[in-house]
Amino acid sequence: MGIDCVNCPLRANSLFQDMSPNELEFMRDFKSGEIEVEPGEPILVEGQGSPRLFTVLDGMGLRFKALEDGRRQVLNFVMPGDFLGLQAGVGKEMGHSVEATTRMRLCVFQRADFFSLFSIQPSRAYDVTWIAATEERFLGEALASVGQRSAIERIAWGLVQIFERARLLGMTEGNTLFFPYRQQDLADTLGLSLVHTNKTLAKLRERQLAAWIDRQLTIHDIEGLRKLAMVGRGPLLRERPLM
Structure with missing residues (x-):
């Protein structure tokens, strides 16, 4: 079964909203187990359905869309607390893929139980809606960055987003973050070539x-970096629900 939701280490993080006793009891019943995924292993595959949804307990990965010739657009970097599989949960199939970059540990929920949220736990259903809306907002910001920022502004924006998120999750040590991705992953996120990305990082x-x-x-x-990326001084992330 893995970690009891009562003792979930993510709940102690101030980035995540606390759950009421009733919500916590529901999540204990909703969770069906845990799995570990090795680096490079697919978690969800574009165009396919999934009987399960996941919350990342530990580890890092990538969400991406792929073209037939192998080119891809990275949508974002997956970190602890992320809720995966919502598209397959409410529809028939995933619109993107999710792959592990490091070894990952995932909490597992059954798709068959998903719609019970809406009938018996409306507060949790609202949280799912909030998560979906926040992801849509981030994709809008990312698209604006790819379309309007210069290469150096894009990379500055990307690094600020990644580092600030990791810092709030307690993944940084001082001003340093273990970052297991490739430069190609960052290039695929920001619509740049690998050569351009490498030269811009050097700058x-x-x-x-x-x-x-x-x-x-x-x-x-x-x-x-914030000034270069034209990011305001306010917080990039606000307290959010944890599924």
């Missing part, structure tokens, strides 16, 4: 704003 290093070396992302000047 950020030269300006002493950020450095990504040997799977370690170090942010030397977060305010400088």
Whole structure:
């Protein structure tokens, strides 16, 4: 069965809203188990249905859409607390794929039980709607970045988003984050070539704003990155539900 929801380590994180006793009891019944996924293993596949939904308990991955020739658009980086499989939960199939980048541990929920949220636990159903709306908002911001920001502004925006999110999740040590992705993954997120991404990251290093070396992302000047990316000083993430 894995970790009891009462003892879930994510619940202690201030990024996630607390659950009422009733909601917590429901989640204990809703959760059907846990699985571990190895790096490179698919979790959900575009165009296919899934009998299960997941919450990331530990580890990192990628959401992406692929073209027939193998090119892909990375939608975002998957981190602890993310809820996966909602498209297949409410529809017949996934509109994108999800793949593990590191070893991941996932809480498992059965699709057959999903719609009980709407009938017996409306507060949790609202939380699912909130999560979907927030993901839609992020995709809108990402599209605006790809369409309107220059290459260096895009990468600055991406690094600020990634680092701030990881910091709130307690994944950083000082100004450094273990970042197990490839430069190609970042390029595929921001609509850039690998060569352009590499050259732009070098410019950020030269300006002493950020450095990504040997799977370690170090942010030397977060305010400088924010200014370059045209990101305001307010919080990028607000307290959110945990499924």
